[in-house]
Amino acid sequence: MELLEFARGPVLTFAITVFIAGLTYRVFSLFLMWRTKDSSAGRSRQRSAFMSAIREIIRRLWPQATYKQRTMFELVNGYVFHIGLAIIVFLLAPHIVFIKDLVGLSWPALPNNVIYAVSIITIVSLIAALVMRIGNPPQRLISTFDDWFSWTVTFLPVLTGVIATSHLGARYETLLAIHILSVALLLIWIPFGKLMHFFLVFVTRSQTGAHLSHRGAQL
Amino acid sequence: MSDKKTLGEMLTERGVSRRSFLKYASYTASIMALPPTAATAIAQGIAGARRQSVIWLSFQECTGCTESITRAHAPSIEDLIFDFISLDYHHTLMNASGIAAEEAREQAMKDNAGEYIVVVDGSVPLKDDGIYSTIAGITNLQMLEETCKDAFAVIAVGSCATFGGIPGANPNPTGAVPISDIITDKPIINISGCPPIPEAMTGTISYLLAFGAIPELDHLGRPKAFFGEAIHDRCYRRPFYERGMFAKSFDDEGARQGWCLFEVGCKGPVTYNACATLKWNGGVSFPIQSGHGCLGCSEPGFWDMGGFYKPLSTATGDPLKWAGGAAVAGAAIGVASAAMARTKRNKVLKEGK
Numbered sequence: 001m002e003l004l005e006f007a008r009g010p011v012l013t014f015a016i017t018v019f020i021a022g023l024t025y026r027v028f029s030l031f032l033m034w035r036t037k038d039s040s041a042g043r044s045r046q047r048s049a050f051m052s053a054i055r056e057i058i059r060r061l062w063p064q065a066t067y068k069q070r071t072m073f074e075l076v077n078g079y080v081f082h083i084g085l086a087i088i089v090f091l092l093a094p095h096i097v098f099i100k101d102l103v104g105l106s107w108p109a110l111p112n113n114v115i116y117a118v119s120i121i122t123i124v125s126l127i128a129a130l131v132m133r134i135g136n137p138p139q140r141l142i143s144t145f146d147d148w149f150s151w152t153v154t155f156l157p158v159l160t161g162v163i164a165t166s167h168l169g170a171r172y173e174t175l176l177a178i179h180i181l182s183v184a185l186l187l188i189w190i191p192f193g194k195l196m197h198f199f200l201v202f203v204t205r206s207q208t209g210a211h212l213s214h215r216g217a218q219l
Numbered sequence: 220m221s222d223k224k225t226l227g228e229m230l231t232e233r234g235v236s237r238r239s240f241l242k243y244a245s246y247t248a249s250i251m252a253l254p255p256t257a258a259t260a261i262a263q264g265i266a267g268a269r270r271q272s273v274i275w276l277s278f279q280e281c282t283g284c285t286e287s288i289t290r291a292h293a294p295s296i297e298d299l300i301f302d303f304i305s306l307d308y309h310h311t312l313m314n315a316s317g318i319a320a321e322e323a324r325e326q327a328m329k330d331n332a333g334e335y336i337v338v339v340d341g342s343v344p345l346k347d348d349g350i351y352s353t354i355a356g357i358t359n360l361q362m363l364e365e366t367c368k369d370a371f372a373v374i375a376v377g378s379c380a381t382f383g384g385i386p387g388a389n390p391n392p393t394g395a396v397p398i399s400d401i402i403t404d405k406p407i408i409n410i411s412g413c414p415p416i417p418e419a420m421t422g423t424i425s426y427l428l429a430f431g432a433i434p435e436l437d438h439l440g441r442p443k444a445f446f447g448e449a450i451h452d453r454c455y456r457r458p459f460y461e462r463g464m465f466a467k468s469f470d471d472e473g474a475r476q477g478w479c480l481f482e483v484g485c486k487g488p489v490t491y492n493a494c495a496t497l498k499w500n501g502g503v504s505f506p507i508q509s510g511h512g513c514l515g516c517s518e519p520g521f522w523d524m525g526g527f528y529k530p531l532s533t534a535t536g537d538p539l540k541w542a543g544g545a546a547v548a549g550a551a552i553g554v555a556s557a558a559m560a561r562t563k564r565n566k567v568l569k570e571g572k
Contacts, residue, residue: 004489005535008525012534017541021549028553034561093463094532097482101533111463172449173489176531 004173007180015184016102022191023199030200043216056209057202077128084122088115088158112165119162126155146193153189156182226303226428227266233302240266247425250418250497251434251444264429265303271428272327272335274366275309278359279352279386279395280341284377285311287414288421290500303428307335310354321355324366332369336427339363339398342379342386346394363401372406372433373398376420378516381409381440388522399440406433409440411492413516418497419445437491439519445497450513451487453495456480474510484528485512492517 047055063071089095093109100106130151133139160182164175190196197204224232230240244262248255277285289312306312307327308320315323327335341359344351349358357365367373375398378384386395399407408427410419423442426434434442451457459465459479466473466480479485487495490513494505506513512528515521525535 002519005520005524008533009535013536013538013540016534016538017545020542021545021552024546024549025553025556028550029556029560030553032554032557034564093465094481094530097530098532098534101530102538109463109465112461167452172451176489 004177004180007177007184011181011184015187019187019190022188026191026196027199030203038214040214042214047213049210049213052213053206053209056212057205059209060205074129074132077125077132081122081125081129084118084125085154085158087118088122088161091115116162116165119158119165122158123155123162126151126158130155149189150193150195153182153186154195157186224269225266226268226270229270229302230266244429247422247429250422250493251426251442252447253444261425261429264431265425268303268428268431270303270305271424272331273304273306273338273424274324274327274335274370275306275312275338275340276359276362276366277310278339278341278343278363278380279393280377280379281385282311283414284340284380284420285309287412287417288376290417304336304424317355328366328369334371335369336372336374336424337367337370338374338376339380340375340377342383342395342397343401344386344393344395346392351393360401363398367402367405370405372408372427373402374408374410374420374423374427375399375440376410376415378411378413378521381411382519382521384413385522388520407440408433408436408442411439411441411446411517413514413521415517416445416493416497416499419493441491441517445493446491446517448491448493448496449488450490450492450495450507451485454487454507455495456507469510480507480510480512482530483512484526484530486515486518486521486524486527486531487513488531490515490518490521 063075087110090099090107091110092112092115096106096109133143133147133151157179160175160179163169164172164179167175169175170178186195190198241258241262244265245255245258248258248261251257253261275285305327308324310320313320313323341352343349343359343363345360349360352359354362375381379386379395380398383391383395383397386393387397397409399409408423410423412419419442422444423434426432426442434444437443437446439446451460454460456477456479459477460481464473464476464478465482466476466478467482468474469483474480474483481488485507487507494513495507498505498508514527515524518524525533529535
């Protein structure tokens with residue numbers, strides 16, 4: 001019980017504080033970065049920067065025909081665990097209660113057993129993503145600590161959540177505490193690694209789209 | 220006082236039939252999750268035992284534990300607990316008072332040295348030399364140490380004696396501690412709860428009498444027979460939890476339909492007790508059945524678990540208490556780092572020119 005109280009109390013408060021501080025730090029430092037003035041004339045630019053950005057966001061939701069064959073599995077797998085994570089985080093009743101307590105918003109939940117099934121699929125999908133990364137030499141070569149650690153801190157809350165729900169290996173209060181601790185680790189890491197893409201993904205794609213369009217790429 | 224006769228002989232004298240006695244033995248065996256054959260062993264053990272001397276010490280408590288045990292259900296047969304044991308000292312239940320009461324305690328200790336059982340309810344204050352609770356001119360600490368010195372075993376009943384309970388709750392003004400913090404050289408059985416289930420107390424005492432040994436305990440020193448499973452795992456409302464059907468308040472449709480009380484703060488998932496199976500008041504009901512979430516009263520620190528009505532999956536305290544400061548600090552560092560980067564860049568460009 002003491003570990004659970006420690007996790008629910010000081011650890012969560014600390015993790016949320018670091019998460020918020022890290023988030024604002026990343027956003028401010030990024031948006032206030034200098035921007036080199038591009039004096040060149042846009043090459044046969046047909047669209048505005050805004051439209052190019054929107055198009056790029058949409059375009060990157062699905063692979064181009066050229067790469068379809070090669071990247072299909074990774075793409076579908078990516079969708080599976082991203083949607084799986086979203087369902088787990090936002091549609092499990094105890095999670096909604098946590099969010100409601102924090103910010104006052106709530107919505108209907110899915111039955112626990114549905115979330116349980118989604119969690120298993122997500123775990124398999126995340127493991128598949130890891131196997132792909134390890135099995136592909138160029139990808140393995142360019143992988144850094146950030147990649148491995150980000151995968152680990154994403155995987156752990158799902159795994160510990162399933163273990164806690166299944167009452168495997170220890171008493172429920174201990175398993176729940178470990179689950180909350182793993183979530184705290186995730187929250188602390190998000191702003192400082194590649195997981196920050198949860199917030200920046202469309203920002204960076206917009207930038208890429210606007211930039212490429214200016215340079216005349218036919219997107 | 221202890222009697223020379225065996226319990227079997229005494230019960231026969233009192234007109235308790237063999238059938239009633241065996242029923243009691245079977246009942247005890249079943250609630251302690253013992254195999255059916257243990258009923259015979261319990262019956263033989265109790266019948267052959269002499270009356271066990273018990274000294275009951277009440278410290279920082281509310282007498283709720285005594286209220287609970289004296290209301291053990293299965294009337295007449297559970298009452299026999301008071302025939303099985305010789306309750307030589309108990310503030311609330313004994314006739315004697317003052318010096319006579321203390322003499323009864325001392326006499327029992329002398330007559331049954333090494334054999335008597337000490338039952339304690341209530342926590343022991345240690346702050347300021349323990350002056351916050353005294354009996355007969357001595358502190359609870361002195362009385363506990365003195366009484367337990369020659370005891371066979373100690374049974375701590377109630378959450379105050381087992382884990383500090385309400386007196387030990389934050390900010391714990393009297394420096395209250397559980398019995399296990401003080402008595403470390405005797406076997407201690409913890410029967411937690413606020414109050415504990417009567418059958419958990421009587422069942423444990425019966426086991427001690429029948430087998431002369433300590434029942435199997437969990438990591439918190441509680442008999443596994445009563446504290447082996449979480450309330451949540453045995454709760455009749457569990458299917459609603461699995462289906463995601465929750466009462467959102469105590470007077471909504473979900474509450475009326477008897478749905479799961481997790482969202483209104485039920486601590487059943489982390490509370491180990493037999494409420495959902497043995498129930499209370501002769502098996503009539505238990506808190507969740509009556510429409511209120513479990514408070515987790517048989518767990519350590521239950522008073523400080525973040526609030527009775529706060530769901531278990533929420534953060535305790537105010538997790539956003541530093542959110543504003545964190546946002547400002549993060550933004551300030553972000554602005555500073557961007558400014559530094561700009562300055563550095565301008566310097567490089569200038570030098571380049």
